[in-house]
Amino acid sequence: MSKKIHFIAIGGAVMHNLALALHKKGYQVTGSDDEISDPSKSRLTAVGILPLELGWFPEKITTDLDAVILGMHAFVDNPELAKAQELGLKIYSFPEYIYEQSLNKQRVVIAGSHGKTSITSIILHVLKFYNRKFDYLVGAQIEGFDIMVELNDDSPVIIIEGDEYPESKIHLKSKFLFYHPHICLISGVAWDHFNIFTTFESYVQTFEELADGLPKAGTIIYDETDDIAKVIGEKDRADVSKFPYKSHPYKIENGRCVLLTDKGEVPLEIFGEHNMKNLNGAKIILDRLGVTDEEFYEAIKHFTGASKRLEKLGENINTLVYKDFAHAPSKLEATTNATKSLHPNRRLIACYELHTFSSLNKDFLPQYDQKMEDADLAIVFYSPHTLEMKRLAIISPEEIKKAFGDENLMIFTDSQQLRDFLMSQNWYQTNLLMMSSGTFGGIDLNKLSADILAKDVKEEFPKVKVISQPKEDKSWSGLLSQFKKAFD
Incomplete structure (x- = not known):
């Protein structure tokens, strides 16, 4: 007889993957959660183990369960957890x-x-x-x-x-x-x-x-x-x-x-x-x-990297666009350095979103000092709404610039303004790096990449005149004079 496993908080990224693995193994899997989003929702639906309704249901916890697995999302007063404890069932955390x-x-x-x-x-x-x-x-x-x-x-x-x-x-x-x-x-x-x-x-x-x-x-x-x-x-x-x-x-x-x-x-x-x-x-x-x-x-030779880790969104002859899951100072520094090192002669515009609890905490912010110094243009985005949701103190652009050690750092708090700014840039011989564990306020990075790569950067530069060097003047000064005239 196959084992019966119940997940409390089945919708988490790693929890739903474990549920899928046990279902694949032939176990009878059930679960509950008060919030389930994609891709968890779609993947659980595909194998028939998505909870029929959201919420916690102690009646799901019965003596015939072989184990209950508790997710990080579940609090200590969870009613299903209380029922499992009352029945003396085996309760495991994910690890x-x-x-x-x-x-x-x-x-x-x-x-x-x-x-x-x-x-x-x-x-x-x-x-x-x-x-x-x-x-x-x-x-x-x-x-x-x-x-x-x-x-x-x-x-x-x-x-x-x-x-x-x-x-x-x-x-x-x-x-x-x-x-x-x-x-x-x-x-x-x-x-x-x-x-x-x-x-x-x-x-x-x-x-x-x-x-x-x-x-x-x-x-x-x-x-x-x-x-x-x-x-x-x-x-x-x-x-x-x-x-x-x-x-x-x-x-x-x-x-x-x-x-x-x-x-x-x-x-x-x-x-x-x-x-x-x-x-x-x-x-x-x-x-x-x-x-x-x-x-x-x-x-x-055939390894292309993990998803969201320096993932290339697109490229053309002038521009490469990358996204990365960087969400801590050490990751930010390493990713920015790597992207600049690959094309040292290209300008690098690097955008980083302060999204995690740590990154938005005033006491932690100084850990970001000089972490974006390899970028030619460094940008930080953060959402005041995220600060409010995490119940953290308001941060001013001046405080962020001081923490990053860069007076030229550009700060955005509105996603549309950030997108408009990036679209206004000259992308000739310029790469873009977008780094976040969030979404930059809902910016579709694939669409942004496609729009940037579709820009005709040729028109943003004066056309160079085609010249022929006079035969009678082959000196370096003559060449230099002709070269300057080409840009007049």
């Missing part, structure tokens, strides 16, 4: 249940303030490229994977993107502490989630706990160029192997990243110094899982 499902597997956890989705995605891509059997949990949609969670009884290994955010509102303990990894990678530690980790020390401590929990014969892999990750990684732990890493050697050629290897050059679809670190960290994990260097380099 607790993932651990329960992976007790007999080798567990690999990728953690860090930045890069963890990309590293996890690279590992999944390579394993799938060679038809390896594995389970996984990743925080973004990846090309070639239908869902973000996969659980099978016969998979020998599970690859987990380890989030430091709390596992539920009942226990404010980081999700990744519940996974108990055998192999752990820490990509970097830069203060984030200011609403949960109110001090830098408390944020660092949760990563230390993760590393200290490694078993004997465990493995820790860490970015040696990140000061905090290096301190955590180099700590002596009994019978734990250490593998530091840094950026893989590469070059930029004709607007494309190319790996430099012992076997020759390997062209890539991804780019940026931070992604060369991500790639190298993933390579070490894959080596531990039996993937050779030759196999890795062959597979990585």
Whole structure:
């Protein structure tokens, strides 16, 4: 008989993916939520497990349930939770249940303030490229994977993107502490989630706990160029192997990243110094899982990146348009640097939305100092309505400029004004980078990209006169004189 599982708050991004994974596994899945939006709504509907009506219904909680899985969206006074506790049912948070499902597997956890989705995605891509059997949990949609969670009884290994955010509102303990990894990678530690980790020390401590929990014969892999990750990684732990890493050697050629290897050059679809670190960290994990260097380099040529991570929206001869999920200072800096480095001779207009609780908090704002210095034109957008909804103090444009350390920073609070400004720009030899975990107040970024790329930039510049150099004057001064006349 198949197991019966009920989800409290089934509509969450990762919760509905777990529900889909268990349904695919043959479990009887039910759930409740007080709000379900797309894509969760459509995907749950497609397999017939969308709740018939919104809300909480204690009558759904019955003694024949094998388990109840509690989502982060559910509060401690949730009536379905109270009923499950009353009946003495097994209640799991999301990470607790993932651990329960992976007790007999080798567990690999990728953690860090930045890069963890990309590293996890690279590992999944390579394993799938060679038809390896594995389970996984990743925080973004990846090309070639239908869902973000996969659980099978016969998979020998599970690859987990380890989030430091709390596992539920009942226990404010980081999700990744519940996974108990055998192999752990820490990509970097830069203060984030200011609403949960109110001090830098408390944020660092949760990563230390993760590393200290490694078993004997465990493995820790860490970015040696990140000061905090290096301190955590180099700590002596009994019978734990250490593998530091840094950026893989590469070059930029004709607007494309190319790996430099012992076997020759390997062209890539991804780019940026931070992604060369991500790639190298993933390579070490894959080596531990039996993937050779030759196999890795062959597979990585075909990796196009995780959804919303430096995703190209479009391009023409003059302009590239990218969007990125950057929502923290370290991500903002790395993404801006990567985009500028790819085309150093082009102007870069970078737009960043202050959207998260941390980014909109006055006490946290100074963490953004100089984080957009690689942009030729830096723009920050924020919505006063978002501030109101998060019950945060009003922020003035002057305070934002001071925090970012840039008096020339442009500030917008109206999405239409931002869109109009971008459309008014000259896009000759200019790239656009839009960074946010939000929506820039509802701007359709695909439409914006198409409209910008459709502009005829040729008309915005004076036409250069075609000249012929007089045969009798071949001196440098003569050439210079003729060149100047061309622009008269």
